Structure formats: structure tokens, C-alpha cells
Amino acid sequence: VADDANGPKLVALSSQECWELLGTAKVGRVGTNDDAGPVVIPVNFTVDGTDVVFRTREGGLLSQAAGWGRLAAFEVDRIDERREQGWSVLVRGELRQAFEDDAAELGPKVVPWAGGDRPVVGRIVSSSITGRWINHS
Amino acid sequence: VADDANGPKLVALSSQECWELLGTAKVGRVGTNDDAGPVVIPVNFTVDGTDVVFRTREGGLLSQAAGWGRLAAFEVDRIDERREQGWSVLVRGELRQAFEDDAAELGPKVVPWAGGDRPVVGRIVSSSITGRWINHS
Numbered sequence: 001v002a003d004d005a006n007g008p009k010l011v012a013l014s015s016q017e018c019w020e021l022l023g024t025a026k027v028g029r030v031g032t033n034d035d036a037g038p039v040v041i042p043v044n045f046t047v048d049g050t051d052v053v054f055r056t057r058e059g060g061l062l063s064q065a066a067g068w069g070r071l072a073a074f075e076v077d078r079i080d081e082r083r084e085q086g087w088s089v090l091v092r093g094e095l096r097q098a099f100e101d102d103a104a105e106l107g108p109k110v111v112p113w114a115g116g117d118r119p120v121v122g123r124i125v126s127s128s129i130t131g132r133w134i135n136h137s
Numbered sequence: 138v139a140d141d142a143n144g145p146k147l148v149a150l151s152s153q154e155c156w157e158l159l160g161t162a163k164v165g166r167v168g169t170n171d172d173a174g175p176v177v178i179p180v181n182f183t184v185d186g187t188d189v190v191f192r193t194r195e196g197g198l199l200s201q202a203a204g205w206g207r208l209a210a211f212e213v214d215r216i217d218e219r220r221e222q223g224w225s226v227l228v229r230g231e232l233r234q235a236f237e238d239d240a241a242e243l244g245p246k247v248v249p250w251a252g253g254d255r256p257v258v259g260r261i262v263s264s265s266i267t268g269r270w271i272n273h274s
Contacts, residue, residue, distance in 0.1 A: 008250055025218075026218045027216050027218060029166060029168075029177055029212055029214075031166075031168040031175040031176065031177035031210070032175050033170065033175060036208075036229065037208030037209070037210070037229060038168040038169050038170060038175060038208055038209055038210040038229070039168065039210050039227065039229070040166055040168035040177055040210045040211075040212035040227060041212075041225075041227070042212070042214050042216065042225045071173075071174030071175055072174070072175055073168070073174070073175040073176050073177045074177075075166055075177035075178075075179070077164075077166075077179050079164050079179065081162075081163045081164060084250040085250070088178075088179045090176065090177060090178070092173065092174060092175070092176070113145055113221040113222070113271055134250055
């Protein structure tokens with residue numbers, strides 16, 4: 001199907017559609033860099049306005065090695081491998097740590113499945129959001 | 138469950154387990170950087186030895202903006218949002234373009250669902266592979 005003009009097409013999503021789709025998912029993937037280059041790490045998340053909020057470990061990759069203030073991407077998709085269709089959304093922005101009242105309010109809204117103590121609340125403050133849908137029309 | 142000592146745990150996977158799990162998936166996510174920072178992009182892929190092979194568009198983000206020779210990550214996961222369990226694997230390495238015979242041999246092994254002409258065959262030459270499993274024991 002790859003080069004078939006009547007085959008599947010990538011269709012761009014509006015930013016509103018992208019935010020709506022983000023709201024339907026519980027897991028996304030943070031892309032950022034540590035000293036050895038890019039990393040992509042799945043996290044439970046929630047949306048707060050136009051920020052992506054997640055929790056992580058003290059000293060974990062997302063809090064220490066990656067570093068607050070670094071640029072980050074956040075990707076969510078829902079892909080059906082059998083039907084070969086789905087959508088993906090990409091948020092780009094900056095990693096920021098949430099402090100005190102902010103963290104106390106947001107932390108309980110994100111429950112990490114992975115267990116362990118994950119007291120650090122992080123935000124990706126978005127600067128852009130884009131998405132696409134693989135459309136079998 | 139987040140802070141429950143009897144709750145889910147992250148269990149590290151061996152590199153052999155990681156490669157086996159990669160072999161069961163058709164879609165993964167390339168993490169790399171363009172001039173504006175990190176990006177994470179889903180692609181169809183196949184494994185060739187210890188490389189991840191994918192196809193992309195001429196001049197597309199993965200071929201031009203990201204640039205061959207750049208460091209990259211490649212993430213695959215299978216996450217069950219209802220059962221709150223799953224696994225993820227992270228390959229780290231370098232983006233390289235496949236040329237001529239190599240591309241001619243590998244290209245047909247990766248059929249992108251997204252349609253359009255995707256003649257550029259790329260490899261992520263792995264330098265490390267790690268993975269984890271969320272274990273509800």
C-alpha cells in the first residue's frame with residue numbers, strides 16, 4: 001500500500017483535535033536529551049491547560065539527567081497494528097519542575113502505574129502541538 | 138497503587154529479551170533533534186541485526202532536518218491502559234542512511250502504512266538497548 005495513490009494518507013489534525021486526542025490517553029512518551037543523546041521514556045500523564053503533567057522519581061532520568069529547563073517533546077499515539085491505522089500527536093516545549101502548591105495540586109491527578117515513590121511533578125510547557133491521522137479512505 | 142510496596146514494579150529486561158520484544162512490534166518511535174529541539178516520530182520498522190530500519194520521505198524530518206549521523210533513540214512499547222501494565226524498550230544509537238544495495242535489500246522489508254513515496258531507508262545503529270516491564274506481582 002505504500003506507494004498506492006488510493007492508499008492510506010497522512011492527514012494533519014488541528015491543534016484543537018490534538019488536545020482532544022491527548023485528553024483520551026493515559027500514557028505518552030517524553031523525548032528529551034541526556035548527556036549521551038536522545039531518550040524516549042513512557043510516562044503516565046495528564047493535561048493541565050496547555051501543559052503536559054507527569055510524575056517522576058527523584059534523581060531519575062527525567063528529573064536529573066535530562067534536566068529541568070531542557071527542551072522536550074511529548075508524543076502520544078493510538079495505533080492499531082492490525083488495521084494499520086491510527087493517530088499521533090506531538091507536543092514540543094520545555095521541561096519544568098512543578099513546585100509546592102502547584103505540585104501538591106497536580107501530583108494526585110497523575111498516578112504512575114510503575115510504582116515506587118515518584119514525588120517529582122514535571123510539566124512540559126508546550127510551544128507547539130501537531131498531529132496526524134492515517135486515513136484509509 | 139503508586140506508592141504501594143506491594144503494587145506494580147518496574148523490572149529490567151535483558152538485552153536479549155529487548156530484541157525479542159522489538160521483533161514482535163511493527164511500529165516504534167524515533168526520538169531525535171531538529172534545530173528546534175527534540176522530536177518523537179512514529180514509524181514502521183524492522184530489525185536488521187542490531188539496527189532498527191525504517192523508511193522515510195525525501196526531505197522529511199527524519200532525513201533532512203534531523204540529519205544523518207545525529208544521535209537518536211528508538212522506543213517501542215506495548216501498554217495496556219486498562220490493565221495498567223506493559224513493557225517498553227529503548228534503543229539508543231545513531232541515524233544512518235542506507236545506500237544503494239543496502240537500501241534496495243532493506244526497503245521492501247519495511248512497508249510504511251502512511252502512504253506516499255518514502256524512498257529513503259534509514260538505520261538506527263544501536264549502541265545500547267534497555268527495557269522494562271511493569272510487573273503486577
